[in-house]
Amino acid sequence: MDKILNKIKKFRDERDWMKFHNPKDMAVSIIIEAGELLEHFQWKTNEETGSYVKSHKSEIADELADVGLYLFELADNLGIDLLKAMSRKLEKNKKKYPVSKCRGTARKYNRL
Amino acid sequence: MDKILNKIKKFRDERDWMKFHNPKDMAVSIIIEAGELLEHFQWKTNEETGSYVKSHKSEIADELADVGLYLFELADNLGIDLLKAMSRKLEKNKKKYPVSKCRGTARKYNRL
Amino acid sequence: MDKILNKIKKFRDERDWMKFHNPKDMAVSIIIEAGELLEHFQWKTNEETGSYVKSHKSEIADELADVGLYLFELADNLGIDLLKAMSRKLEKNKKKYPVSKCRGTARKYNRL
Amino acid sequence: MDKILNKIKKFRDERDWMKFHNPKDMAVSIIIEAGELLEHFQWKTNEETGSYVKSHKSEIADELADVGLYLFELADNLGIDLLKAMSRKLEKNKKKYPVSKCRGTARKYNRL
Numbered sequence: 001m002d003k004i005l006n007k008i009k010k011f012r013d014e015r016d017w018m019k020f021h022n023p024k025d026m027a028v029s030i031i032i033e034a035g036e037l038l039e040h041f042q043w044k045t046n047e048e049t050g051s052y053v054k055s056h057k058s059e060i061a062d063e064l065a066d067v068g069l070y071l072f073e074l075a076d077n078l079g080i081d082l083l084k085a086m087s088r089k090l091e092k093n094k095k096k097y098p099v100s101k102c103r104g105t106a107r108k109y110n111r112l
Numbered sequence: 113m114d115k116i117l118n119k120i121k122k123f124r125d126e127r128d129w130m131k132f133h134n135p136k137d138m139a140v141s142i143i144i145e146a147g148e149l150l151e152h153f154q155w156k157t158n159e160e161t162g163s164y165v166k167s168h169k170s171e172i173a174d175e176l177a178d179v180g181l182y183l184f185e186l187a188d189n190l191g192i193d194l195l196k197a198m199s200r201k202l203e204k205n206k207k208k209y210p211v212s213k214c215r216g217t218a219r220k221y222n223r224l
Numbered sequence: 225m226d227k228i229l230n231k232i233k234k235f236r237d238e239r240d241w242m243k244f245h246n247p248k249d250m251a252v253s254i255i256i257e258a259g260e261l262l263e264h265f266q267w268k269t270n271e272e273t274g275s276y277v278k279s280h281k282s283e284i285a286d287e288l289a290d291v292g293l294y295l296f297e298l299a300d301n302l303g304i305d306l307l308k309a310m311s312r313k314l315e316k317n318k319k320k321y322p323v324s325k326c327r328g329t330a331r332k333y334n335r336l
Numbered sequence: 337m338d339k340i341l342n343k344i345k346k347f348r349d350e351r352d353w354m355k356f357h358n359p360k361d362m363a364v365s366i367i368i369e370a371g372e373l374l375e376h377f378q379w380k381t382n383e384e385t386g387s388y389v390k391s392h393k394s395e396i397a398d399e400l401a402d403v404g405l406y407l408f409e410l411a412d413n414l415g416i417d418l419l420k421a422m423s424r425k426l427e428k429n430k431k432k433y434p435v436s437k438c439r440g441t442a443r444k445y446n447r448l
Binding site: 014031035037038040044068080087093 | 134146161174178184194198201
Binding site: 225235273298316 | 343344356402408
């Protein structure tokens with residue numbers, strides 16, 4: 001994780017792009033890439049998705065990577081340890097979605 | 113990274129949620145969370161963002177984490193090594209955005 | 225359409241909000257609202273969606289309205305006649321997706 | 337508005353696409369198009385946006401139209417009168433954001 005972060009920052013700084021990478025534009029970039037990822041599944045049923053992901057694994061990997069590249073850098077720019085933040089959020093989710101109430105249902109926590 | 117992935121899968125499987133976690137709904141979830149992240153920066157100038165992120169670091173960390181939790185799991189569900197995919201995408205970006213043409217400009221690669 | 229636009233602008237100007245309504249923040253707002261709309265369908269199958277939309281018509285109408293309010297205003301702020309733009313885009317789509325090639329298939333125009 | 341709706345439905349039905357146009361995929365399509373719209377403003381300051389929108393009016397009009405085409409159709413498919421829904425939502429917003437508290441500030445209603 002540190003290794004990829006160093007690569008990201010080297011790529012950015014060689015291009016003198018930090019001046020563009022304010023938090024708002026980074027968040028904008030994350031959602032734009034998330035839209036490109038989602039486009040792969042537009043209009044598809046789960047059955048169609050299954051065979052599609054097999055034949056388009058590399059394209060989908062690129063879109064996942066694009067989201068990841070901005071996400072990792074934004075967290076780092078804000079002084080946030082992403083893995084720790086994920087671990088902490090998962091603990092919160094455990095309380096929000098207790099197994100006893102959530103097992104097998106996708107209902108929102110405020111409708112449990 | 114493996115550690116957080118194991119936690120994510122344990123959380124999911126204890127709730128029997130794999131049946132909901134098809135690639136399309138995972139991509140839908142990533143963009144919904146990306147929208148909640150972006151909401152923190154809505155209507156704000158870069159100056160306002162600067163002081164806002166200091167006083168709302170924990171809330172922003174939670175939103176980054178939400179994107180990360182879905183992103184890491186989706187990559188894993190598809191048999192994609194996210195870190196490798198990011199590394200590979202960064203290599204592609206280096207070719208798409210050569211330093212000599214891109215230094216200091218945010219222009220799209222197809223308009224360089 | 226003119227009537228609703230006048231109401232939107234009156235609402236905005238009474239609050240002195242035009243200074244926030246630059247095109248970028250308007251586009252950011254459209255996608256945030258689109259995310260809230262999409263949240264209603266997250267994790268749902270088509271069958272579940274069918275009964276859900278009947279029991280949540282008013283909430284969904286509010287989310288559609290939020291997208292519309294920003295969309296109509298942004299078009300107007302940019303001096304774009306939205307209905308004309310839609311009509312023109314539909315003509316383009318007719319060429320991009322000829323009936324003979326598209327009937328019954330959701331394939332992207334570049335894969336026809 | 338009725339005229340454009342009729343054109344949209346004619347375009348869709350000539351291609352036998354209603355079977356793909358379930359509410360979830362329509363909401364997915366709205367957010368994908370909203371991402372393409374937002375891409376025009378990515379990395380740009382308000383100053384840069386100003387000159388950009390003048391020289392790219394037609395491209396931006398197309399993206400606004402794409403959001404509108406899906407938005408109008410989805411509302412119609414759900415039996416929702418979009419203009420009425422917008423008018424009603426504006427009335428709600430008036431109560432949520434009273435002029436006396438909101439004038440000149442972009443603060444969220446729950447932080448007023």
